[in-house]
Amino acid sequence: AQTVTQSQPEMSVQEAETVTLSCTYDTSESNYYLFWYKQPPSRQMILVIRQEAYKQQNATENRFSVNFQKAAKSFSLKFSDSQLGDTAMYFCAFMRATNAGKSTFGDGTTLTVKP
């Protein structure tokens, strides 16, 4: 079974600061996907960024980038110029490539961006 651990339950930053959210996972699979999802207060969960395990290059999506360390089973999210609209819960998720769609989520990090 896969496990996903987010060690930062809460985080608070000032607007325009850079944010780094950490995530570690445990799996015996060699091929899988990793995701960061954003869940704003009272709003729907949306995909922020994804990483294929077979790709060595770290994924980027606009302001967002990941630091994927496969050997260490670490997958952190980084984004610069934080905005008030970035206030949300962020979930790290793992999905096996052999059964696409079954995701295991971490318990999330609540990020608050203050003006």
Add this chain to the structure above:
Amino acid sequence: EAGVAQSPRYKIIEKRQSVAFWCNPISGHATLYWYQQILGQGPKLLIQFQNNGVVDDSQLPKDRFSAERLKGVDSTLKIQPAKLEDSAVYLCASSQGLAYYEQYFGPGTRLTVT
């Protein structure tokens, strides 16, 4: 393109009562998921459908929970009888298929069992 629709958005029931949630996925999406999200935790997969067949229901408490996806489109999740620990947000998500890994989530149904 319309997103994933869920109803009701909120539901309050007493323990031992029954409740049903409805989900309409994005048009053309073959895969549908039901998640349970307890306050302060990440979503936990309850059941996954591919068209109208079950792909995975290993974490569904089958003594009280049931789900169906007739005709491979809409889906209903039922709890009977409800327990206090079932209080959670129930999320529905869909994706184009098993090979398509991006899931689109609905707004969820917040269930409170008193």
